[in-house]
Amino acid sequence: MKVTMLRKICTLVSLFASLPMLSQVAPSSPSGIIDTEDDTRMITPPAVSGDFLPQQNESGLHANYLNGGVIFNGAYISNVQPGVTSKPIDDYSYSIWPSLTLDQRTQRTTRMLAYSSGFTFYQKSTDLDSINQSLDARFDYEFSNQLTFSVRDALRQNSNVFNQPLSSAGGSTSPPAGAGGMGVVIPFEEELMNNLSTIVSYQYDQTSMLGGKFEYETLHFPAHSENIGLLDSHTVAGLGFYSKRMGRSQYAGGLYRGGQIVTSGQETTTQTHTLSLFYTFLSDKYMTISLAAGPEHMSFTEPGALSYEEWAPWLRASFGWQAQQFRFITDYSRDVTSGQGILGAYATNTVDAAIHYRATRNLTFDSVGAYENDKNSVPALRHVYPGGHTISWTASTGYNTREYLMLGFGYTRLHQSYSGISNFAVTPDSNRVFTFITYYFHKPLGK
16 A cells, blocks of 8 residues: 555654754665766656655765664644544643664665654553554665666554654655555554565666566554554555656656555455656756656456446656755645555545755754545445545754754644544544654764
């Protein structure tokens, strides 16, 4: 099941403070997006990799570092347990998040391992006290200047999307092939997600590249979650692409993607097949424009019921721009989605944006927001799960009092309206005001 930008936005709430720590490691992509001044190396298309900002060329870069830190977080939350009562329940929470990241790079390989474990305590709703974990692993191998191989694995065990570690600080809104959307966000519902993906890229001449991507993801909710309309799911997806470079800064090509999403409990199966053309423009290291569009075929089957299928347009457009002190990313997608806890196949429109601004050497501002609208495409399920919409927005600011110490505060708002999910039937809104203290370090481990 795909994890889109909106889920990332919800996880950003308490961890904006970790941006300085994560920025110690240059953001990188499965494709290793290449400096456009290189006249021979090509990039893996953003429509495949999901990276919408050009990155520095990592080829030949040597590194051996250990990054880490700890975040202390305090927050006031309105509507701690949506849907439990007819009136919102407010509460105070306190969290501590230690984390470690190992970054090792040689002439041909990249190895990165990041782990974070969080402890959250509530002043009133002590039954929500929890331990959350996050693990991200990456391995890249360059067989030659033409052939590269990349593996990623991301594991999330959480019980509160308001207190999750920041998994990426740099311009990536990568979607799994063949799946889409995030469905609903249950702020205080426990879930376990694991996503494994691989990308192979082969550049067989100076202007042509072939490649493929495989992805497998599982999403699990505790058994009692079925009582509020949430269902487990797993996704298998694959993608193949061809890319042609036209001049120094422009790429065009085509891709085919297919995926299968199976929802447990109801045992429904959604299959998607998409054939699209894409275009990418890179302006040195500062701006990226990516467009991809084509037809998508969806088929939905449920045991003991009639199957349903349809053709629909598939579209993805993104824009990224970065300067020395400013970064802006926005992304729009229109596709058929399934899984992620809700039953059916949905025509989904999603738009999101993120801004990072460093006003001075010590003062930073961040803001992220998203809107998603889901409409069930399966006629037989519309009366139970018609769909709904989600709006999320977060703003925060941080100040470095010392080289490795940051203080800050922020605010987030989450609004959702989904029929069939009892949590949002009465109290669909949640607000959070938070403060944080972050200590981080960056330690070389030798040559």
